[in-house]
Amino acid sequence: MNEDIEIVGGGLAGSEAAWQLAEAGLKVRLSEMRGGGERTPAHQSDDLAEMVCSNSFRSDDAEHNAVGLLHQEMRDLGSLIMRAADKHRVPAGSALAVDRQAFAQEVTRAIESHHNITVVRGRVDGLPDHPAIIATGPLTGSKLAEAIASATGEKSLAFFDAIAPIVHRDSINMEIAWFQSRWDKGDGKDYINCPMDKAQYEDFVHALIDGEKAEFRQWEKDTPYFEGCMPIEVMADRGIETLRHGPMKPVGLDDPKTGRWPHAVVQLRQDNALGTLWNMVGFQTKLKHGEQVRIFRKIPGLENAEFARLGGIHRNSFINSPRLLDEQLRLKAKPNIRFAGQITGCEGYVESAAVGLIAARFSAAEFRGQQLLPPPVETAIGALLGHITGGANSETFQPMNVNFGLMPVPEGRVKKTDRKKAYTARAREQFSKWFAEYAVPTPLLSQAKCSGT
Numbered sequence: 001m002n003e004d005i006e007i008v009g010g011g012l013a014g015s016e017a018a019w020q021l022a023e024a025g026l027k028v029r030l031s032e033m034r035g036g037g038e039r040t041p042a043h044q045s046d047d048l049a050e051m052v053c054s055n056s057f058r059s060d061d062a063e064h065n066a067v068g069l070l071h072q073e074m075r076d077l078g079s080l081i082m083r084a085a086d087k088h089r090v091p092a093g094s095a096l097a098v099d100r101q102a103f104a105q106e107v108t109r110a111i112e113s114h115h116n117i118t119v120v121r122g123r124v125d126g127l128p129d130h131p132a133i134i135a136t137g138p139l140t141g142s143k144l145a146e147a148i149a150s151a152t153g154e155k156s157l158a159f160f161d162a163i164a165p166i167v168h169r170d171s172i173n174m175e176i177a178w179f180q181s182r183w184d185k186g187d188g189k190d191y192i193n194c195p196m197d198k199a200q201y202e203d204f205v206h207a208l209i210d211g212e213k214a215e216f217r218q219w220e221k222d223t224p225y226f227e228g229c230m231p232i233e234v235m236a237d238r239g240i241e242t243l244r245h246g247p248m249k250p251v252g253l254d255d256p257k258t259g260r261w262p263h264a265v266v267q268l269r270q271d272n273a274l275g276t277l278w279n280m281v282g283f284q285t286k287l288k289h290g291e292q293v294r295i296f297r298k299i300p301g302l303e304n305a306e307f308a309r310l311g312g313i314h315r316n317s318f319i320n321s322p323r324l325l326d327e328q329l330r331l332k333a334k335p336n337i338r339f340a341g342q343i344t345g346c347e348g349y350v351e352s353a354a355v356g357l358i359a360a361r362f363s364a365a366e367f368r369g370q371q372l373l374p375p376p377v378e379t380a381i382g383a384l385l386g387h388i389t390g391g392a393n394s395e396t397f398q399p400m401n402v403n404f405g406l407m408p409v410p411e412g413r414v415k416k417t418d419r420k421k422a423y424t425a426r427a428r429e430q431f432s433k434w435f436a437e438y439a440v441p442t443p444l445l446s447q448a449k450c451s452g453t
């Protein structure tokens with residue numbers, strides 16, 4: 001190879017990574033299978049950075065929203081994806097939505113015309129022995145997926161990703177819910193329990209059965225379906241008692257208000273080391289997002305639940321990053337390889353591009369013999385990276401959008417109405433410090449201007 005580094009996959013993450021490395025002065029080969037006689041089942045064009053579904057980068061509010069904050073940090077770091085999105089934005093209130101085709105064409109033009117980038121249209125089937133970033137996304141080609149699985153000891157990379165909703169701890173009503181492990185095993189704080197009486201349970205089961213569901217896409221129907229990720233509403237449909245004998249089993253759980261087992265229980269398990277996020281155990285679902293919020297708020301204790309992530313079941317490919325990657329996104333078993341994008345276990349266009357950006361920054365620093373410290377966990381990009389490389393439990397690791405629950409709770413008393421601003425103000429401060437101390441004098445950074453305070 002004549003270039004310094006290869007990026008495999010020209011999606012949101014790979015395009016951003018290629019741009020960052022090229023701007024830092026490195027020679028980059030970007031290998032993308034589309035345009036070389038291949039397509040994924042979801043992509044429609046040969047453009048780089050194609051958005052396969054919605055045209056939204058979600059909220060652009062950097063003061064009250066974690067993804068808006070992530071937009072801002074990426075802009076500060078000279079993101080090509082954000083530059084193209086800003087240029088091709090379409091009206092969408094406080095959200096950043098884009099003209100999808102114009103956006104992807106803009107990114108493609110910028111990459112293809114960069115003097116430091118060579119785009120090769122062809123599929124890569126194995127893990128390279130030279131420096132490389134793998135950014136092949138949720139629909140990674142099957143031969144490469146097999147090679148990654150065999151290099152990492154994973155059984156398989158492509159499967160139905162059964163996602164249960166995740167709730168912000170501070171939105172759970174602990175006047176109703178209580179901490180207890182079944183039969184008092186563990187340290188007593190392992191689960192939060194939400195009780196239901198018979199009438200509440202039956203009403204809930206019927207709501208699950210009647211709720212509006214999202215459809216499987218044709219190509220998703222061909223992916224193996226595991227009994228272990230049965231949607232909650234499918235279980236509910238098997239009989240009124242099924243859930244009471246499955247994920248909503250009340251045995252061994254004493255409601256402190258009555259001293260007795262309730263008729264049924266919804267359990268939530270701690271999902272991150274900070275204890276700010278709690279996972280609804282066994283609640284993977286194909287219900288539409290609006291329906292999930294409506295129906296799950298019927299659960300006593302979750303009347304005002306705020307969801308860090310809603311449930312879903314779709315085809316995905318991702319690696320167990322907390323176990324396999326170091327804090328610089330290097331594969332521990334083969335450190336010439338970094339991973340970026342959705343395959344690392346982040347979720348969404350913006351998050352994937354952000355992980356591509358930071359993976360490239362780590363690589364650029366390494367080429368210079370320097371060490372770039374990861375951004376602090378109080379920043380959006382640092383929080384996302386923390387989830388991928390260590391914050392999450394490797395046993396239960398699941399893809400995640402960026403959200404405030406991935407950051408430590410701000411110190412001191414903060415009024416609920418000011419809480420989001422407290423997160424973002426602290427993040428901007430921490431980001432500015434990290435940015436100022438940034439050790440790598442890339443041409444890009446010498447021109448970039450941090451907008452943090």
Ligand SMILES: Cc1cc2nc3c(=O)[nH]c(=O)nc-3n(C[C@H](O)[C@H](O)[C@H](O)COP(=O)(O)OP(=O)(O)OC[C@H]3O[C@@H](n4cnc5c(N)ncnc54)[C@H](O)[C@@H]3O)c2cc1C
Nearest residue numbers: 009011012013033053054124136137141341342348349352
């Ligand atoms: C059906 C579907 C719908 C989605 N809807 C949304 C949504 O509405 N909003 C949202 O934010 N996110 C959505 N996502 C998630 C979205 O795909 C990711 O957030 C984002 O595209 C991931 O970026 P990435 O760069 O990691 O992967 P991708 O953007 O998928 O890019 C990976 C690239 O690698 C290429 N590639 C794969 N294997 C090889 C190989 N062996 N050799 C060479 N090239 C290869 C692919 O052709 C592709 O261009 C959806 C995903 C799917 C599958």
